[in-house]
Amino acid sequence: MKSIALLKEKDDRNIVALSPANVKALAVNYTVMIESGAGLKAGFTDDEYAHHGGHIIENKEKLLANADILISYAAEIPVNSFTEANMVIGCYHVLDGLDDFSFYKKKLEFYSLDLLPRTTLAQSMDVLSSLASLAGYQAVIEGLNKVKKVAPMIAGAGGTLQPMHVLVLGVGVAGLQAIATAKRMGAVVSAFDVRKQTQLEVESLGAKFIEIEGAKEDQESGGYAIEQGEDFNQMVQDTIAKNCEHIDVIITTARIPGRKAPILINEAALKALKKDSIIIDLAASTGGNVIQQDISKHYALVSNSELFDQLAYSSSLLLGNNICNFLKHWEKQADKDEKDDILKGALVAKGGQIVHPRLIQN
Secondary structure (H helix, E strand, O other), rough: OOOEEEEEOOOOOOOOOHHHHHHHHHHOOOOEEEOOOOHHHHOOOOOHHHHHHOOOEHHHHHHHOOOOEEEEEOOOOOOOOOOOOOOOEEEHHHOOOOOHHHHHOOOOEOOOOHOOOOOOOOOOHOOHHHHHHHHHHHHHHHHHOOOOOOOOOEEEEOOOEEOEEEEEEEOOOHHHHHHHHHHOOOOOEEEEEEOHHHHHHHHHHOOEEEEOOOOOOOOOOOOOOOOHHHHHHHHHHHHHHHHOOOEEEEEEOOOOOOOOOOOOOOOOHHHHHOOEEEEEOOHHOOOOOOOOOOOOOOOOEOOOOOOOHHHHHHHHHHHHHHHHEEEEEEEEEEEEOOOOOOHHEEEEEOOEOOOOHHHHHO
């Protein structure tokens, strides 16, 4: 029976890659070892994992040395601490750089689920969508907690309070969830995306779509936005600046895999913001959508690409389900990894060599 090791994440991260329920399901076919304390920050105790069939291991070196499959979100793995028979499954965002993942040089299979193809078959394994949705939700909650007004219109004995205005930039999974959450809270919401096809989704949620003509689109981009020309980018920045004056909370989500995030909020937009406006930048890990100039103290900027980590319990449930679904698929297709689009799409390295085409190009 093969063994799985669930690793504890870095100290500044709360999520865990498998829940006790996931461990129970995996324990039917695997020996599942849990690094002690791996789930505590997400709300799962060692006792819960043990109750569901997990074996709690205090010594990390022993854990790594005896595991066939290492599972984490993006835990640090010492390169000399495990055998060459291992497989690593995680979500390491390798398109942003491989410097921290030298363990791939060992003769192992290294899968990073952020590389999964955007297909119907891979939907149940789509870690990025699961966590982006929660990040979009939490961005609205973060904004509501920081802004000094109510979200919905409220009429009472003292008069009528006007609703909060929210602007969402980037209408992917995170952006759509942010729009839906803000609307449920009673806010007035507007949104922008370079992809024209997102207009219908925005309007179906009751938000106003800010339209700018002239964007380049790529049907082969897997639903992601692509890099635009300088003239169009300037037009976008100018249009956003004109639409910032009455906004209370701006949520930016625009990212291009493997590239620096586009600047959407320029100096003119920052100057146009109302006093005490809040910007939540979910693209911070790839440079951010907000120009890096502290020109004023009249707004607050929250730069955090992992707001989902504040919802560690919920995030871990979804992440664990995605990873288990990937593992099930791997079990069925392991001998066909070179032909299977899902395994081929997520495979970073094999036998000590980088094999993913996009990483080889970079």
